[in-house]
Amino acid sequence: MRAVRFHEFGPADVLGVEEVPDPVPGPGQVLVRVTAIGVNYGETLLRSGRVTDVLPWYDLSPGALGGEVVGVTADGRRLIGFALGEGYAELAVLPEDAVEVPDDLSDHEALALYLQGATAIAAVDAVRLAAGERALVEAAAGGVGSLLVQVAARAGATVVAAARGERKLALAEELGAHEVVDYGEADWPSLVEPVDVAFSSVGGAVGRQSFELLRDGVGRMAVFGFAGGEPLDVTAADVFRKGVALLGFGIPITPDNVRRAFTLGLRPVLGEALPLADAARAHELLEGRATTGKVVLVP
Numbered sequence: 001m002r003a004v005r006f007h008e009f010g011p012a013d014v015l016g017v018e019e020v021p022d023p024v025p026g027p028g029q030v031l032v033r034v035t036a037i038g039v040n041y042g043e044t045l046l047r048s049g050r051v052t053d054v055l056p057w058y059d060l061s062p063g064a065l066g067g068e069v070v071g072v073t074a075d076g077r078r079l080i081g082f083a084l085g086e087g088y089a090e091l092a093v094l095p096e097d098a099v100e101v102p103d104d105l106s107d108h109e110a111l112a113l114y115l116q117g118a119t120a121i122a123a124v125d126a127v128r129l130a131a132g133e134r135a136l137v138e139a140a141a142g143g144v145g146s147l148l149v150q151v152a153a154r155a156g157a158t159v160v161a162a163a164r165g166e167r168k169l170a171l172a173e174e175l176g177a178h179e180v181v182d183y184g185e186a187d188w189p190s191l192v193e194p195v196d197v198a199f200s201s202v203g204g205a206v207g208r209q210s211f212e213l214l215r216d217g218v219g220r221m222a223v224f225g226f227a228g229g230e231p232l233d234v235t236a237a238d239v240f241r242k243g244v245a246l247l248g249f250g251i252p253i254t255p256d257n258v259r260r261a262f263t264l265g266l267r268p269v270l271g272e273a274l275p276l277a278d279a280a281r282a283h284e285l286l287e288g289r290a291t292t293g294k295v296v297l298v299p
Contacts, residue, residue: 002299003089004279007062009049012283015065017276023085025093032071032079034092036107036273037297039282040115040143041227043067047283050229065279068115069094070107080110082253088279090299099258112143112268112294117261118253119224120147123199124155126247127220131156133196136210139227140177141168141292146269147261148199149175154264160192162210168292175267189213196220204230211238211246219244269293 001022006014025031043065067087070080071094081098083089101110123144129135135152139145140161152159153176160179161172169180181188183202189209196219198210203226211221211234219242223232239246271293274282278297285291 001090002276003064003086004276004297005064005088006047009047009062011048012044012280012287015047015280015283017279020086020089022091023089023093028096029084029093030073030079030096030098032069032073032092032094034069034071034090034299035078036070036111037088037276037299038068038111038114039279039286039295039297040067041225041286044283044287045229064088068111070101070110078107080114080258088276088297090276097255099255099262102262105262108270108273108294108296109268110262111296112270113147113261113266114258115253116143116294117147117264117266117268118257119144120151121257121260121264122249123148123222123224124151126249127197127199127222127245129155129157129197132158134158134160134193135197135199136160136162136192136195136213137172137177137199138162138183138202138206138210140172140175140180141269142201142227143269143294144201144224145199146171146175146293147266149177150266151264152197152199153177157197160195162188162192162206164289171269171292175269183209194219198222199224200232201225202228203232204228205233207232208234211242211244214242214244217243221246223248271295273298275299 065088078101079098081094083092135157140163159177161177162183164184194215198221200207271291276299
């Protein structure tokens with residue numbers, strides 16, 4: 001089969017297509033012919049060799065890239081899950097409890113709702129978001145952020161969408177945000193009233209500014225990434241000072257969360273669909289912030 005591999009950490013062009021042996025499923029596993037592959041920002045961090053110590057769910061050596069795939073089994077079932085081994089490939093092995101994709105969702109839509117949708121649902125559950133609260137969503141036009149805007153709005157919160165650029169802010173409003181703010185502007189925190197909850201995926205200075213916007217004594221922050229390349233710069237002393245809760249989690253995928261994401265009627269934002277051979281281009285788009293919505297590869 002064909003698969004995308006890399007043999008050294010580096011820029012996107014270290015990715016290349018190779019002929020490799022077909023995978024063989026073991027007990028409790030199932031082989032699928034891959035029909036679409038979801039591309040995530042975390043995979044660009046792995047490929048580049050950055051911050052791999054905080055991404056333990058990926059293979060941490062050069063070689064294969066794992067990932068979320070949709071594929072069809074020999075008996076015709078269309079499944080979605082994280083590949084066990086090769087993910088950027090024509091064939092993949094999934095756990096036998098992989099979730100079946102509903103007939104009314106395309107492969108692209110299912111991938112846009114799988115990891116990102118499960119994350120959005122788990123984050124809202126974790127902070128116990130209540131109706132009437134103010135919720136700040138970083139990267140509100142991104143894969144998780146665009147779904148968080150919708151889930152938080154449905155929970156009755158006033159959603160403050162933070163993103164960079166007019167196009168992304170307009171999309172966040174279209175998805176249900178009540179307020180928008182461009183965190184590319186140096187003074188953006190001064191434009192936002194205090195919030196009860198912050199959903200942080202950017203890290204670095206933006207994450208710190210979101211943290212300071214939390215209401216003292218009651219604020220909660222869910223941290224599930226740092227797409228800006230730098231982890232959230234908040235100490236235990238900062239948490240004590242403000243009297244807030246800081247919640248961090250990795251991949252909160254459960255069959256229940258995935259099925260909820262598939263059945264809530266959320267609108268997934270779809271990005272580019274590229275051939276498998278263009279994996280390097282997909283990584284460049286994500287790293288350059290040149291896309292809005294879920295990017296997929298098609299074998």
